[in-house]
Amino acid sequence: DGGITQSPKYLFRKEGQNVTLSCEQNLNHDAMYWYRQDPGQGLRLIYYSQIVNDFQKGDIAEGYSVSREKKESFPLTVTSAQKNPTAFYLCASSIGGTSGRRNEQFFGPGTRLTVL
Amino acid sequence: AQSVSQHNHHVILSEAASLELGCNYSYGGTVNLFWYVQYPGQHLQLLLKYFSGDPLVKGIKGFEAEFIKSKFSFNLRKPSVQWSDTAEYFCAIDSGYSTLTFGKGTMLLVSP
Numbered sequence: 001d002g003g004i005t006q007s008p009k010y011l012f013r014k015e016g017q018n019v020t021l022s023c024e025q026n027l028n029h030d031a032m033y034w035y036r037q038d039p040g041q042g043l044r045l046i047y048y049s050q051i052v053n054d055f056q057k058g059d060i061a062e063g064y065s066v067s068r069e070k071k072e073s074f075p076l077t078v079t080s081a082q083k084n085p086t087a088f089y090l091c092a093s094s095i096g097g098t099s100g101r102r103n104e105q106f107f108g109p110g111t112r113l114t115v116l
Numbered sequence: 117a118q119s120v121s122q123h124n125h126h127v128i129l130s131e132a133a134s135l136e137l138g139c140n141y142s143y144g145g146t147v148n149l150f151w152y153v154q155y156p157g158q159h160l161q162l163l164l165k166y167f168s169g170d171p172l173v174k175g176i177k178g179f180e181a182e183f184i185k186s187k188f189s190f191n192l193r194k195p196s197v198q199w200s201d202t203a204e205y206f207c208a209i210d211s212g213y214s215t216l217t218f219g220k221g222t223m224l225l226v227s228p
Contacts, residue, residue: 042206
């Protein structure tokens, strides 16, 4: 069953701790993305990766880090430098490359992070 | 830089009412257009998309959208909403850059 998985669904952390959110896809997509969703603000892009071992900052990358060592995986670390980390985090993937549909994105179920 | 504007942040309708959610974008070149929906407790899923051809596109669950290039618009419509259409709706454009640009979303509440 193809799709995108994110774990865990809910995550609680103490202030000052780094936390890593998991995102895995078995769609054979080249591109992967991380978004943050806050009420009334829509989806804001944190980081994206068009290919393995390469990634770019999005609009709100400060306080976050990513890696892309495998095509299927794009973990996001929320560091202690992120001033307001409590949010709903969405991972997405797309076919990427030069296809006309390269940016048609498919989303995972999300992780709700609460920092206490 | 490109941007997407969704005019209404909250919309409240009664069942069987007609729906139109506005979406305008700012970008002068060729775009692909999307509407995504997020039902309560569920993940974001594609409702419909436009790449080329007929500017009136049909999606799942009776939704449709019309691309009007001269107005830079891609409004979402449904002739008769149901309680199960209660969700948040996001418009997005692909202007050829490496990712999509999303609007801030419209929360639709349909009362039975």
